[in-house]
Amino acid sequence: MALLTVQTVVAAGIAPSYAASAASDTFTDDGSERTFIQLKNTGTIKVATIVPVVATANIPGVGVVAVPTMTVSIPATTGDKMIGPFPAAYINSSGLVTVALDGITGATVAAVKLAKAS
Numbered sequence: 001m002a003l004l005t006v007q008t009v010v011a012a013g014i015a016p017s018y019a020a021s022a023a024s025d026t027f028t029d030d031g032s033e034r035t036f037i038q039l040k041n042t043g044t045i046k047v048a049t050i051v052p053v054v055a056t057a058n059i060p061g062v063g064v065v066a067v068p069t070m071t072v073s074i075p076a077t078t079g080d081k082m083i084g085p086f087p088a089a090y091i092n093s094s095g096l097v098t099v100a101l102d103g104i105t106g107a108t109v110a111a112v113k114l115a116k117a118s
Contacts, residue, residue, distance in 0.1 A: 001026060004111040006035060011115070018108035026096045027111035029086055034114040036084025037099060039074050043106025046074040048081070050099050052089045074107070
């Protein structure tokens with residue numbers, strides 16, 4: 001498992017640094033719903049899975065609903081997907097979100113957070 005450093009996008013922009021994906025990557029999420037990951041793939045098709053840490057959530061005006069597991073397909077060879085932001089149901093008690101990848105060959109990942117507008 002690799003802990004990714006969250007990089008913040010500022011008005012002037014950033015050129016994010018990408019790390020080789022592990023079978024399971026984690027990153028810190030402060031619950032602001034401004035953090036996402038970007039997965040790039042030069043290998044075979046991959047599937048990223050983000051499992052919620054709770055089975056249900058109470059949505060105001062809707063009631064209690066099941067929280068789904070997120071599964072995202074990253075295309076082969078030139079796949080590039082941004083995934084997120086992540087609601088509280090996917091953030092564990094340590095403030096971490098875990099992303100599992102079914103194959104790591106040719107995959108790189110960056111955790112990115114949008115800065116709050118001032």
